[in-house]
Amino acid sequence: MKTLMMTAAFALSAGMVTAESHSMTVRLGTEGAYPPFNIIDDNGEVAGFEREVGDELCARAELTCEWVTNDWDSIIPNLVSGNYDVIIAGMSITDERDEVIDFTQNYFPPATSSYLAMSEDADVEGGVVAGQTATIQAAHVAESGATLIEFATPDETIAAVQNGEADAVFADTDFLKPFVEESDGEFMFVGEPVQLGKGIGLGLRESDTELKEKFNAAISSMKEDGSLNELLVKYFGEDTQTYE
Structure with a gap:
């Protein structure tokens, strides 16, 4: 969302x-x-x-x-x-x-939004978190104390985690779920889900x-x-x- x-x-x-x-x-x-x-x-x-x-x-x-x-x-x-x-x-x-x-x-x-990362130790409160530009998720990250890094498309937010630009991505749980399920353990949910909107x-x-x-x-x-x-x-x- x-x-x-x-x-x-x-x-x-x-x-x-x-x-x-x-x-x-x-x-x-x-x-x-x-x-x-x-x-x-x-x-x-x-x-x-x-x-x-x-x-x-x-x-x-x-x-x-x-x-x-x-x-x-x-x-x-x-x-x-x-x-x-x-x-x-x-x-x-x-x-x-x-x-x-x-x-x-x-x-x-x-519905809920969640954090996706490649490590259980990802710092979603004080680290770098990717979000899609101009979304409620990006706004939430900006207010959370984490450092927000924004991208124009949702796929770019995932890539930012993969290439190390971001510690995690914050997005709709339903958008992130397939990445977790199909990644063979590469991606995981971290932190607590948040209901927005x-x-x-x-x-x-x-x-x-x-x-x-x-x-x-x-x-x-x-x-x-x-x-x-x-x-x-x-x-x-x-x-x-x-x-x-």
Whole structure:
């Protein structure tokens, strides 16, 4: 789960472009570099948990949707400026962001972030910890007393631990889990997990109230019939948090 630290300047053009002002295809913006939430598959298409969720939400809302990819560090400004209409990119709901854009209810429950390292003795409190630029994890590290080193992509944070630039990386537990499980002991979780954010929601321009209502209704219907829980378990395992 990730978040941008941004200024109110990004909000200057909010409301100038709306997805509901005229009939159009709704463009879903994602990063495509944050498995299992969103990835680019071998055919160059967006795939992962959020691809399936997004397609199902559009079907239930009776919307024609297309997928657009955008680098994480400019994903909110490009929503506000109208390059796409919705952010669906593992984005945590935070008070800071909610001042600039709007959110649906969450489609992924509040979850934990964890530290990954190559040694049980890694110093996550006073050492060097890698985080992806402009995420709630990076902000947490910056306030923790550790030295934060930031990278543009999540894969670079892992590489920083491998090449010795960082003692550990702090990121979504669900993002880090496959690295631990598939590393044959090279990677391990250290320290205590931390719960951050209010869950993951769709980000929209504040002016797109009708579109927000349609997506909220679709998310509610997926929660009520269990289909959202099925996708959560499919991508994050039987022990993942689901909706009651």
